[in-house]
Amino acid sequence: MCSNRLTLPTAYADEAVQAFGKALRAAMTFEQDYASLVELEGAETAEGFAAAIQRFLRRNHKSPSRPREGHLERLMALAKTTDDVRILRAAIISYGLTLWDKKEEKS
Numbered sequence: 373m374c375s376n377r378l379t380l381p382t383a384y385a386d387e388a389v390q391a392f393g394k395a396l397r398a399a400m401t402f403e404q405d406y407a408s409l410v411e412l413e414g415a416e417t418a419e420g421f422a423a424a425i426q427r428f429l430r431r432n433h434k435s436p437s438r439p440r441e442g443h444l445e446r447l448m449a450l451a452k453t454t455d456d457v458r459i460l461r462a463a464i465i466s467y468g469l470t471l472w473d474k475k476e477e478k479s
Contacts, residue, residue, distance in 0.1 A: 378450060378452075378455070378459050378460070380462060383462075384463045386446070386450070386463075387443065388439065388442075388443040388446035388447045388450070389447065389450075389464055389467060390467060391439040391443040392428075392447060392464045392467075393464045393466075393467025393468045394437055394467070394468070395438055395439050395468075396408060396412070396428070396467075396468030397468040397469070398437040399428070399437075403432065407427075408427070408428040408431060409468070411424040412465055413461065413465065416454060416457065416458075417454060418452065418453070418456075420457075421457045421460065421461065425444070425447065
């Protein structure tokens with residue numbers, strides 16, 4: 373097994389994935405932006421994933437929980453293969469759908 377292979381626990385612990393998951397959670401909670409969730413679920417390739425993330429960022433460009441530029445670069449660097457995209461997609465969506473804790477979002 374290759375040590376460079378992306379795993380779900382590794383992706384879930386990544387700061388960029390967490391930032392996008394929190395942004396997705398905020399978009400669904402406050403803006404009712406479920407289109408981004410559907411688009412992320414449908415992303416199968418690195419190009420499709422990048423397009424879904426781009427539309428998500430465009431839709432939520434004024435959000436205070438918007439991920440930083442470095443997070444975007446890190447996320448796109450991780451999305452190398454179809455398997456990586458599936459893992460990243462699952463991690464972002466699961467992070468976004470976890471129970472929202474008001475204390476966590478204030479920090």
